[in-house]
Each structure stands twice: as C-alpha cells, then as structure tokens.
Amino acid sequence: MKEEGIKIETILVHGSKGFDETTGAVSFPIYQSATFRHPGLYETTGYDYSRLQNPTREELEKTIAKLEGGNEGLAFSSGMAAISTIFSFFKSGDNLIFSDDLYGGTYRLAEEIYKKLGISVTYIDTRNLKMVEEAIKTNTRAIFVETPTNPMMKVTDIKLIAELGHSKSLIVIIDNTFLTPYFQNPIKLGADIVVHSGTKYLGGHNDTLAGLLIVKDPSLAEQFRLIQKSVGAVLSPFDSWLILRGMKTLAIRLEREQESAFKVASFLKVNKNVENVYYVGLPDDEGYNISKLQARGFGGMISFRVKESSLVEKILKRIKVITFAESLGGVETLITYPMVQTHAAIPEEIRIKLGVDDRLLRLSIGLENAEDIIQDLEEAMFN
Ligand SMILES: *Cc1c(COP(=O)(O)O)cnc(C)c1O
Numbered sequence: 001m002k003e004e005g006i007k008i009e010t011i012l013v014h015g016s017k018g019f020d021e022t023t024g025a026v027s028f029p030i031y032q033s034a035t036f037r038h039p040g041l042y043e044t045t046g047y048d049y050s051r052l053q054n055p056t057r058e059e060l061e062k063t064i065a066k067l068e069g070g071n072e073g074l075a076f077s078s079g080m081a082a083i084s085t086i087f088s089f090f091k092s093g094d095n096l097i098f099s100d101d102l103y104g105g106t107y108r109l110a111e112e113i114y115k116k117l118g119i120s121v122t123y124i125d126t127r128n129l130k131m132v133e134e135a136i137k138t139n140t141r142a143i144f145v146e147t148p149t150n151p152m153m154k155v156t157d158i159k160l161i162a163e164l165g166h167s168k169s170l171i172v173i174i175d176n177t178f179l180t181p182y183f184q185n186p187i188k189l190g191a192d193i194v195v196h197s198g199t200k201y202l203g204g205h206n207d208t209l210a211g212l213l214i215v216k217d218p219s220l221a222e223q224f225r226l227i228q229k230s231v232g233a234v235l236s237p238f239d240s241w242l243i244l245r246g247m248k249t250l251a252i253r254l255e256r257e258q259e260s261a262f263k264v265a266s267f268l269k270v271n272k273n274v275e276n277v278y279y280v281g282l283p284d285d286e287g288y289n290i291s292k293l294q295a296r297g298f299g300g301m302i303s304f305r306v307k308e309s310s311l312v313e314k315i316l317k318r319i320k321v322i323t324f325a326e327s328l329g330g331v332e333t334l335i336t337y338p339m340v341q342t343h344a345a346i347p348e349e350i351r352i353k354l355g356v357d358d359r360l361l362r363l364s365i366g367l368e369n370a371e372d373i374i375q376d377l378e379e380a381m382f383n
Contacts, residue, residue, distance in 0.1 A: 011063070011180070012249075014068070016066055028056060033054075033237075036284075057240040059244060060075050060212075063244065068214040069216075070215055074228050077239075079200075083211070084113075084233070085213060085233070089224065090119050090141055090142070091119075092119065094120075095141065096141060099124070099154070101354050103197075104344060104345045116262045129160055130196070136360050143171075143173065146175040148178050151356060153279065153285070162192075171220075172191045175195050175197075177197045182297070183253050183254065187214065199211075199353055200327065203242060205331055207242065207330075241344075255366065260365045264373055267374045268302070270378075275306065275359070276304060311359075315361065322376050326341045331366045334366070338356050
C-alpha cells in the first residue's frame, strides 16, 4: 500500500516502524537502557545515550510526526517541558503573542519563569485577527494559539492566523491537546509547530505524563533537538511505550467520547441549574462553524456555568460516576473547577474577564456510559 494512502486509524495502530525489526515483537519493545554499546571507535548503532536517542522514544516521535504531518517529532517528560522548549528557543528581548484563554500552566511558565529572562508575552483573543495584527511589534517572533482553548472552548481559524503570522515572519505554534491529530492537523492548515500534552488524549488513560512537539521545518527541528538533548527533559522509554499504547485506541476513544459529550452538552443546555454551556459541537456554539471547516470533530471537552456558585461545591461532593480531579482526555470522566485548579495561576481580574469565574466547571468526557454520566450530574445538581 502507498504511504500517502494510509488512513489515520491505521497509523495510530501501527505506529512508525510498528514492530521490532530484530525480534518481530508486535508490541514495540521498551528499550530500558541508559546507554548503548559502541561496536568500535567512531562507530555507533545509531543510539549512544538515551537522553540523545532511545529506540522506544524514537518510535513515538516518528509516529506523532507522521500523524501530524510534520518532519520531526520530539517527546518530553511533560507537556510543560515541551512548551518550555519552545520558550527556550527564543531570546531575551523577544515578544510572543499567546491566546488570552490558555492552560494555566502555560501562563505561569511565561509569567514566572521566562518573563524574568526577558521574554515578554502579549495575551490576545486570537479569534480576532485585527487585534492580533495590532499587537504585533517589531520584536514579536511567534504566535502561540490554543484551539479550542482551555477552558472557554474558543476556536481560532488556524489557516487565517497562520497566514497573518507568516506575512509578518512569525513562527506559528498550535497547542493541539484538545483535538489531537485524529480530529485536527494544524501543520496541514499552515502552522509551523504543534505541541501536545500527551498526558491527555494521546496517553488517554490518566496514567502518565508526556509532552510532544511536532515541527515542520527541518532546521527548526534541529534547534529543538539541541534544546531537548541539552536540557534533558526527555520522555522515558516506559512512558514512551505507554503513549504509543494509548494512541492505538485514540480514534475509537475519541469517537465515543465525542458522542457522549454531545449527549451531556445537550442535557446541560436545557438544565434549569445551568446558565451557559461551552461545547464546540453544539450547532449554536460560536466555534461550531470554524470547527466544521478546519477539524474533523469537536472532541470531548465541555465547560458549563451553573446559575448559583453554591451548586459547585454540591456537585463536586455528590458526584459518584464522575471523578473530581484535574487533567482531561482519559477514559475516566473528570470534572475540574478551573478557577481553583488548572487556572489558579491566572490573576483574578483577567480570569473573570475571560469567564473563568466561581460558577464555571469543566468536564472531560470519558468512556463510561453516557446515561450514567448524565444521571450523575442530574442527581448532583438536584436541590
Ligand atoms: C495539560 C495541558 C498542558 C500541560 O501539559 P502537562 O502534560 O500537564 O505538562 C498544556 N496545554 C494544555 C492545553 C493542557 O491541557
């Protein structure tokens, strides 16, 4: 079969090499070795030391590059380690434009770590191209967009933002954690770099942390590879294997989670205790039409605002099927209170303006029966 004809479900299951060439092992082996024997002076098997290369990590890196349509993939010990690698590529005096609604950890990394090293970040609603254009300064080097955003589910037109970015010689980076390559391929839409928290949908089982970078331009990839091996926040062989294993079921998990998310969002939409529902798969959602154009699905993430803040504590205490925990994208349905968990690092004034208030809750729909999830919410919200 021709390479380009292969569909995404097949790549997810088979990976890059897909099996071990020396033994034929169908499950790609975990090469749990820190170092590799040299056959002789100036000779190498291609592997020298696991911070530089490791066969299991390499299988994951090649698989994710293939899935996202990039030249190279790089695997890190967490999503934040991957995002930190992007930051360390820039230098003192550079300015970056970020989505204003953003994963709290990314905001914290910018404000607490890289700001003091002289890298400034401007936060803009990247759906508004005019505002983005006005924010571009002579020292602006990149645009970093989350779409859909965490937790307000704002959808940015990737093609348009990439065109704008490139017209100003900026690097365009997309955090594709929420939709994964199964539903959205930012590089094919014009982005230069894709970043993932592999901890979420790619791993898919709430059992490991991982971060991934996929880079289109080979010379850019080389610079990221230098940072990866110098800083050393690489993904371990076992964790690389867990992500490879998780990805094998990504397509089927996401399809079911999306189907259930639509049911849960529809239930919330008509519930008397709920004021707003943010799910891009609802036809009246602001992001629906752009999503239809640039993605193949809407995902399994829902945020909703209850009418009374007193309901929040009640819900978090009463739920039995849904788990009250941060994170997302796993087989277990999780509920998060962004204000005190994922977005605690964002100043109150900014948070409230974005809509991350004391009545906002976020759901990551898992693989339980959708009716059980709905009943759990119904009972938890009952006065
Ligand atoms: C979780 C998350 C991150 C950070 O990833 P970790 O694996 O937790 O370090 C970054 N971006 C988004 C959108 C996330 O949800």
